[in-house]
Amino acid sequence: MLIREAATEDWPAIWPFFHTIVAAGETFTFPLDLDEDQGRDWWMLPPPNRTVVAVDDAGAVLGTAKMNRNHRGNGSHIASASYMVDPDHTGRGVGRALCEYTLDWARTEGYRAMQFNAVVETNTTAVRLYRSLGFTIVGTLPEGFRHPAAGYVGLHIMHRPL
Template sequence: MLIREAVTEDWPAVWPFFHKIVAAGEAFTYPVGLTEEQGRDWWLLPAPNRTVVAVDDNGTVLGTAKMNNNHMGNASHIASASYMVDPAHSGQGVGRALCAYTLEWARAAGFRAMQFNAVVETNTHAVKLYRSLGFEVLGTVPEGFRHPAEGYVGLHVMHRAL
């Protein structure tokens, strides 16, 4: 697996699984009716932030990550990131590789920590992955997310020092 900078030409490969994940309404705080243009504009970040894709030996996009500063000004030393893995390639280490990549990017870019502001508590695979990579739940916003099947569930704020 190769993780490389995403380019606009990758978007047609990302959009189908991006759309499926967002429309399911189970893991992201994005509007479920997000258009392709909105999705592209929200996901493909301009420098100094980054968006990457994980591809296999054939160039198939397996997943993607975006990384950015979590806040501006005097809080801009904390990074954040988001990840999407094509469900057809889940369970193959793509998410772990993308998360590890973003941690290295943040460290190399001089960030002091990485924070996730809204990890849906029922997204147990993501929570387990992040914990295994050293993230801690700092707190949970009670009923901060309206899950389509589980109803109102908590949103974790997760943090890891770099």
């Protein structure tokens, strides 16, 4: 697996799983009816932020991540990131590789920590992954997320110093 900068030409490969994940309404706070142009604008970030793709040996997109500063001004020393793995490629270490990549990016860019603002507590796979990489839950917004099957569930704020 190779992780590289996402190019405009990668969007047609990202959009199908991006749309499936967002429309499912289980893990992201994005509007469920986000259209393709809006999705591209929200995900394909301009510099100094970064969007990457994880690709296999044949060049197929397995997943993607976006990295950015979490806040501006006096809070601009904290990074954030988001990840999407094509459901056809889960369980292959793509999410872990993307997360490790974003941590290295944030460290190299001089950020002091990484913070995730809205990790849905029922997304136990992501919570377990982030904890294994040194993130801690610093707080949970009770009933901060309306899950389509589980109802109102918490949104974790997770943090890791760099």
